[in-house]
Amino acid sequence: MKIARYHLPDGESRLGRVEGDVLVDISDMPGVGTSLRAILPRLPELREAIEAADGASHALADVVLEAPVDAPQKYLAIGMNYAEHAAEAAAAGIPTPTSQFWFNKQVSCLNAPFGDVVKPDISDELDYEIELAVVIGQRCRHVPVEAARGVIAGYLVANDVSVRDWLAKRSPTFTLGKSFDTHGPLGPWLTTDDEVADPHDLHMVLTVNGEVRQDWTTGDMIYDIYDQIAYLTQVMTLEPGDILATGTPSGIGAPSGRFLKVGDVVRAEIDGLGAIENRIVEEA
Missing domain, CATH: 3.90.850.10 (Fumarylacetoacetase-like, C-terminal domain)
Known part of the structure; x- marks a missing residue:
């Protein structure tokens, strides 16, 4: 599974599942939100739902990718x-x-x-x-x-x-x-x-x-x-x-x-x- 932090031009940071050249938004899923760091400990239990998510899709070429981990401590x-x-x-x-x-x-x-x-x-x-x-x-x-x-x-x-x-x-x-x-x-x-x-x-x-x-x-x-x-x-x-x-x-x-x-x-x-x-x- 590949998870990116991204935003649309002039948009806010969100999370998405990367599938080839497409990014599927997962931020609106229950228990996910927009912080990758926050969900890392729960990734194993969220995996099945994230892999099945069918949120809004975007071509990778149309989004701005951010550093994947938000606000790491170290x-x-x-x-x-x-x-x-x-x-x-x-x-x-x-x-x-x-x-x-x-x-x-x-x-x-x-x-x-x-x-x-x-x-x-x-x-x-x-x-x-x-x-x-x-x-x-x-x-x-x-x-x-x-x-x-x-x-x-x-x-x-x-x-x-x-x-x-x-x-x-x-x-x-x-x-x-x-x-x-x-x-x-x-x-x-x-x-x-x-x-x-x-x-x-x-x-x-x-x-x-x-x-x-x-x-x-x-x-x-x-x-x-x-x-x-x-x-x-x-x-x-x-x-x-x-x-x-x-x-x-x-x-x-x-x-x-x-x-x-x-x-x-x-x-x-x-x-x-x-x-x-x-x-x-x-x-x-």
């Missing part, structure tokens, strides 16, 4: 979680961690799947990172590895946009360089966990102006998704709607200095989950 991301990416990061001066390395992307960075990404005037080192993002579906703490899949609601395509000089030079942590406004495009919709046979066997591709920059599979993670959830929940309670970005493969712009420029179009696609596409624009 957006956490793991760094250097693919071996080749860790090597290229080391070449760019970022040391390879010896354990899971997590940082925050402040939720104010969230952006729509096809929203413009702003290149800040204060930096010329704007970079891209395709990532598989996990959306938590159940409030959880101290989750064992073998039970971790049970707390996952579904998956998104993410671009962990990064301002490299603020990562390496301007701030001692990753948080600021990862949290500029618009630098968290996500989507295009939530694909529920039951539709993904193995989240560690997905092909991902990122292009810039049609040129392939990243082309890898999620099977190359150093720490898999279930290890990540077990690790994090030793420290904190994860809530429905929390987003975990699970790492990026090699091919980022930093090692070669091929940073993003105004006018570039970045497309990130993961098999079975769809694609997001964002144009780089100058700061107003």
Whole structure:
């Protein structure tokens, strides 16, 4: 099942079930409404009704897709979680961690799947990172590895946009360089966990102006998704709607200095989950 947040031009945010190139509105169903985050814990019990919903239909081309999860409490991301990416990061001066390395992307960075990404005037080192993002579906703490899949609601395509000089030079942590406004495009919709046979066997591709920059599979993670959830929940309670970005493969712009420029179009696609596409624009 694929669930999107969307609005019609000049309309309010609503939820819809995605079927191919059509979106079927589900917001008027009993117990659903317009907040995906609110219904995540009840998705299993709502599934049958959502799949049978026959609300107003719209062509996807006629709606504006929004970031699928409304107002998540946390957006956490793991760094250097693919071996080749860790090597290229080391070449760019970022040391390879010896354990899971997590940082925050402040939720104010969230952006729509096809929203413009702003290149800040204060930096010329704007970079891209395709990532598989996990959306938590159940409030959880101290989750064992073998039970971790049970707390996952579904998956998104993410671009962990990064301002490299603020990562390496301007701030001692990753948080600021990862949290500029618009630098968290996500989507295009939530694909529920039951539709993904193995989240560690997905092909991902990122292009810039049609040129392939990243082309890898999620099977190359150093720490898999279930290890990540077990690790994090030793420290904190994860809530429905929390987003975990699970790492990026090699091919980022930093090692070669091929940073993003105004006018570039970045497309990130993961098999079975769809694609997001964002144009780089100058700061107003």
